[in-house]
Amino acid sequence: MAHDEKLANQIREALMHLPKVEEKTMFQTVVFMVNDKLCIGVKDQDIMCRVDPDVFESVLEKPGCQPMYQGERIMKGYVFVEETGYTKKEDFDFWMGLCLAYNPKAKSSKKNRSNKS
Secondary structure (H helix, E strand, O other): OOEOHHHHHHHHHHHOOOOOEEEEEEOOEEEEEEOOEEEEEEEEOEEEEEOOOOOHHHHOOOOOEEEEEEOOEEEEEEEEEOHHHOOOHHHHHHHHHHHHHHOOOOOOOOOOHHHOO
């Protein structure tokens, strides 16, 4: 798996104040799960961000931001941000903040077994 380890470390540091963060590999990407929900990741030198679908269209106008695709389908709520879109601290902080702001509203990837009859 190829990812920018320096960028991954920058994200690790930005998340270290949170109590429940887990690192996984999926989609050929190192991803960071916050409260059992995919939040942010690193693929090559890009940041993969999970954002509120309500702001998806507007963030695509940001420099270096591209939609994430699954096959030919756009994954609304997921974007890749190229290096040009996060090299400044305020830009990196913007993307981290956007991902963390959506996390409490995001659907958990874990199955809730207590709801099964």
